[in-house]
Amino acid sequence: MNRTSRHPMRRILLSAAVLVALVGVFVVRLVDIQIVRAAELNEQAQEARSQPVTVYGARGDIVDANGKVLADSVMRYDIVLSPKQASKAVVEREVPDPADPEKTTDVVVPLPELAAELGAVVGLTGDQVQGIITAELAEDPNSDYAYVAKLVDTETYERVKELGIPWVYADEHPSRRYPNGAVAGNLIGFMDSDGNPGAGLELGEDECLAGENGEVSYLHSLQDWVKIPGTEIVHKQAHDGGTLNLTIDTDLQWEVQRIAEAQRQATGADWATVTVMEAKTGRLLAVADVPTVDPNNPSAIDEDDRGSRSFTAPFEPGSTFKALTAASVINAGLADPFSKIVAPYRIIFPNGANVNDSARHDDQQLTLTGVLIESSNTGMSQFGELMSDRARYDDMLKFGLGSETEVGFPAEASGDLHGDPDDDWDNQTKYATMFGQGLTTTAVQIASVYQTIANGGVRMPVTLVDGCENDDGTETTPPTQGEQVISAEAAAETSQMLERVYQDAWLSDKWNIPGYRVAAKTGTAQVPDGDGGYLKGYLVSVSGFAPADDPQFVVSVSIMNPVKMNSSAASAPVFQEVMSQVLKKYRTVPSGAPAPELPATW
Amino acid sequence: MSAVQAQSLPAPRRIDHERPQRRLRPAPERAARAKPRLAYAVIALGGVAVIIVAQLLLSIAVTQGAYEIDALQMQQTTLTRDEQKLSEDLDRVESPQFLATKAEGLGMVPNSDPVYLRLSDGAVLGQPTAAEGGAGASAPLVPNALIDGVPLGDGPKAGETPLEGSPGHSGDAATKAPAGAPAPVDGGLPTPATH
Numbered sequence: 001m002n003r004t005s006r007h008p009m010r011r012i013l014l015s016a017a018v019l020v021a022l023v024g025v026f027v028v029r030l031v032d033i034q035i036v037r038a039a040e041l042n043e044q045a046q047e048a049r050s051q052p053v054t055v056y057g058a059r060g061d062i063v064d065a066n067g068k069v070l071a072d073s074v075m076r077y078d079i080v081l082s083p084k085q086a087s088k089a090v091v092e093r094e095v096p097d098p099a100d101p102e103k104t105t106d107v108v109v110p111l112p113e114l115a116a117e118l119g120a121v122v123g124l125t126g127d128q129v130q131g132i133i134t135a136e137l138a139e140d141p142n143s144d145y146a147y148v149a150k151l152v153d154t155e156t157y158e159r160v161k162e163l164g165i166p167w168v169y170a171d172e173h174p175s176r177r178y179p180n181g182a183v184a185g186n187l188i189g190f191m192d193s194d195g196n197p198g199a200g201l202e203l204g205e206d207e208c209l210a211g212e213n214g215e216v217s218y219l220h221s222l223q224d225w226v227k228i229p230g231t232e233i234v235h236k237q238a239h240d241g242g243t244l245n246l247t248i249d250t251d252l253q254w255e256v257q258r259i260a261e262a263q264r265q266a267t268g269a270d271w272a273t274v275t276v277m278e279a280k281t282g283r284l285l286a287v288a289d290v291p292t293v294d295p296n297n298p299s300a301i302d303e304d305d306r307g308s309r310s311f312t313a314p315f316e317p318g319s320t321f322k323a324l325t326a327a328s329v330i331n332a333g334l335a336d337p338f339s340k341i342v343a344p345y346r347i348i349f350p351n352g353a354n355v356n357d358s359a360r361h362d363d364q365q366l367t368l369t370g371v372l373i374e375s376s377n378t379g380m381s382q383f384g385e386l387m388s389d390r391a392r393y394d395d396m397l398k399f400g401l402g403s404e405t406e407v408g409f410p411a412e413a414s415g416d417l418h419g420d421p422d423d424d425w426d427n428q429t430k431y432a433t434m435f436g437q438g439l440t441t442t443a444v445q446i447a448s449v450y451q452t453i454a455n456g457g458v459r460m461p462v463t464l465v466d467g468c469e470n471d472d473g474t475e476t477t478p479p480t481q482g483e484q485v486i487s488a489e490a491a492a493e494t495s496q497m498l499e500r501v502y503q504d505a506w507l508s509d510k511w512n513i514p515g516y517r518v519a520a521k522t523g524t525a526q527v528p529d530g531d532g533g534y535l536k537g538y539l540v541s542v543s544g545f546a547p548a549d550d551p552q553f554v555v556s557v558s559i560m561n562p563v564k565m566n567s568s569a570a571s572a573p574v575f576q577e578v579m580s581q582v583l584k585k586y587r588t589v590p591s592g593a594p595a596p597e598l599p600a601t602w
Numbered sequence: 603m604s605a606v607q608a609q610s611l612p613a614p615r616r617i618d619h620e621r622p623q624r625r626l627r628p629a630p631e632r633a634a635r636a637k638p639r640l641a642y643a644v645i646a647l648g649g650v651a652v653i654i655v656a657q658l659l660l661s662i663a664v665t666q667g668a669y670e671i672d673a674l675q676m677q678q679t680t681l682t683r684d685e686q687k688l689s690e691d692l693d694r695v696e697s698p699q700f701l702a703t704k705a706e707g708l709g710m711v712p713n714s715d716p717v718y719l720r721l722s723d724g725a726v727l728g729q730p731t732a733a734e735g736g737a738g739a740s741a742p743l744v745p746n747a748l749i750d751g752v753p754l755g756d757g758p759k760a761g762e763t764p765l766e767g768s769p770g771h772s773g774d775a776a777t778k779a780p781a782g783a784p785a786p787v788d789g790g791l792p793t794p795a796t797h
Contacts (some may be wrong), residue, residue, distance in 0.1 A: 296747035
């Protein structure tokens with residue numbers, strides 16, 4: 001007592017200090033737990049008591065110009081069973097008691113019966129289902145996971161659920177569906193079996209379409225799995241993908257594909273492409289590639305046929321290209337539709353180039369119009385050589401050749417203008433390029449050339465994707481600024497010459513569309529074999545536009561190697577049918593005045 | 603406080619002088635304050651009780667709501683599934699392949715030679731030709747894996763009302779149409795080959 005009371009102050013101070021220090025430790029710890037590391041600890045606690053759940057961000061739809069869905073996301077289910085449980089668990093079912101109909105009794109259902117029931121729903125036999133179980137058990141006796149069926153639809157899923165087999169469950173598996181089948185399948189592309197974009201716009205526009213899966217976790221009640229309010233934690237916000245608007249019209253696309261495929265089969269061709277473009281805007285209304293992949297079932301078709309050759313397979317265009325050369329020469333002021341030449345069957349030019357026409361004939365006195373009508377190579381060469389190679393090459397570039405179109409389709413080809421005219425064109429190529437050989441273009445590029453001629457010489461950017469509507473409401477829009485490639489006069493004169501081709505060329509009765517003025521040109525191009533020579537078959541084509549007095553639509557048809565009809569007579573009916581359908585569908589006003597007369601000979 | 607310092611300061615001396623009388627005075631009794639204290643305690647405790655009860659009730663309500671939400675969400679899931687099932691069916695029958703096959707089943711054929719009537723002068727543009735019943739539309743030229751195995755139900759079933767456009771109806775329409783129409787059509791109206 002004496003000792004303690006000797007320094008009372010010191011004792012108080014000491015205990016106060018200890019107290020303060022202790023409280024301080026607690027406060028620091030409290031602040032640390034409650035404030036500094038609160039989020040982290042909360043999450044840990046949540047994780048310990050709950051499992052994160054995936055919230056699926058749906059992949060965006062692909063819709064056509066009228067909003068019709070070409071591709072959308074659906075929920076599919078993978079049916080899974082637990083082999084371990086299947087082999088051990090005893091499944092009982094309530095059935096009416098045979099002794100007393102009003103009561104029920106539990107009956108043990110044997111595994112083979114359950115397997116047969118499950119198999120019947122998912123399209124397997126009971127033995128197959130049991131085979132899955134035994135195979136999986138042989139590999140791992142404790143296995144709890146084996147697929148019975150993948151990507152089944154909602155109906156099957158519900159029927160599986162109704163069976164009420166405790167060792168069978170289903171995983172959600174977001175999937176893709178193409179309600180219109182092969183309609184525009186060449187453009188849309190498809191998803192591979194792992195759910196990754198495999199081809200076409202699915203691949204090229206993945207940035208727009210892809211959704212982002214989110215993740216949440218929450219606490220739930222023990223027995224009935226009800227979410228406890230206020231316990232949900234969003235680990236990652238899910239985002240739906242954007243909607244991709246195409247310029248394609250589904251009905252027209254189907255009709256065009258139908259026409260193209262019918263003709264491909266009738267002529268025994270390897271493949272065919274048809275492009276329908278709006279003349280004034282460059283928007284693609286239909287792009288058919290047959291055979292066409294059905295994105296619901298891509299493996300049903302040969303791998304080479306699963307893409308869009310209109311964009312990815314360049315070819316030597318042949319005589320349809322003469323329209324471009326004629327337009328260039330007129331634009332340069334070096335000729336007009338009345339300019340005269342003499343076209344022999346064969347010409348050997350001073351530089352050694354050897355040009356001949358497709359069929360033997362006497363010398364013809366042709367105008368430029370006549371050269372196009374007769375599709376004379378020798379005649380075209382004499383007009384083409386009025387321009388320098390460099391000037392013609394520059395015009396080709398301005399027409400959009402030699403580079404990918406604005407569409408930017410996956411694996412789109414740029415076409416090959418055979419290098420630089422000064423360095424790489426040999427003497428034969430200098431002339432061959434005037435009538436569409438010795439260089440390659442894609443079908444869409446050729447359509448774009450005709451669009452330029454149809455639209456008063458203004459080339460519009462080729463548009464397939466009309467924009468992407470993101471889920472936050474923002475929207476992208478394609479470029480709409482055109483470029484004057486040739487003068488309006490040169491375009492008008494070329495158009496008038498092409499009208500004469502339509503009326504007077506040898507196919508005129510095969511592609512007649514009553515009531516409309518049409519401008520068109522055929523082509524029968526040789527196909528390079530890759531070793532400097534040419535194959536036996538031809539690529540036959542027709543490109544043109546209508547109505548010629550006020551061009552609205554460009555149609556370009558290419559058919560590869562139609563063995564039963566190896567000339568542009570194979571492509572002309574397709575052009576006629578497609579163009580008729582387009583004019584009919586869009587209620588185009590028939591032409592008034594007849595096409596102007598232009599002399600073909602002199 | 604030392605005395606030296608206190609003396610050297612003149613002002614506080616007067617205060618020192620008066621202070622001793624004030625020390626140790628009895629505190630005034632505050633009997634009157636006992637009653638309010640109880641009231642405050644009751645109010646405070648009552649408030650706490652009310653808060654606790656309110657929270658309990660709210661908690662019960664929220665929990666009840668959670669079950670309601672859960673039930674509704676289950677219902678929503680089921681309905682979403684139903685909706686997906688139905689819209690899948692609808693999309694299937696909306697596809698051009700299905701429509702074309704159905705149309706052909708009803709005897710319709712595509713016509714690739716449109717003919718136009720110009721209203722300003724009544725001119726007929728194009729050669730009216732009968733549409734040929736091509737195998738065109740129904741042939742599986744544009745595949746669609748989704749409609750494989752979907753029953754097409756060709757033509758109107760027995761007992762169904764015949765659709766307009768069946769032979770009897772169009773026959774009437776064809777005879778009525780020319781009356782009052784100043785159409786200078788040569789060779790009469792085109793007759794569909796399907797009849």
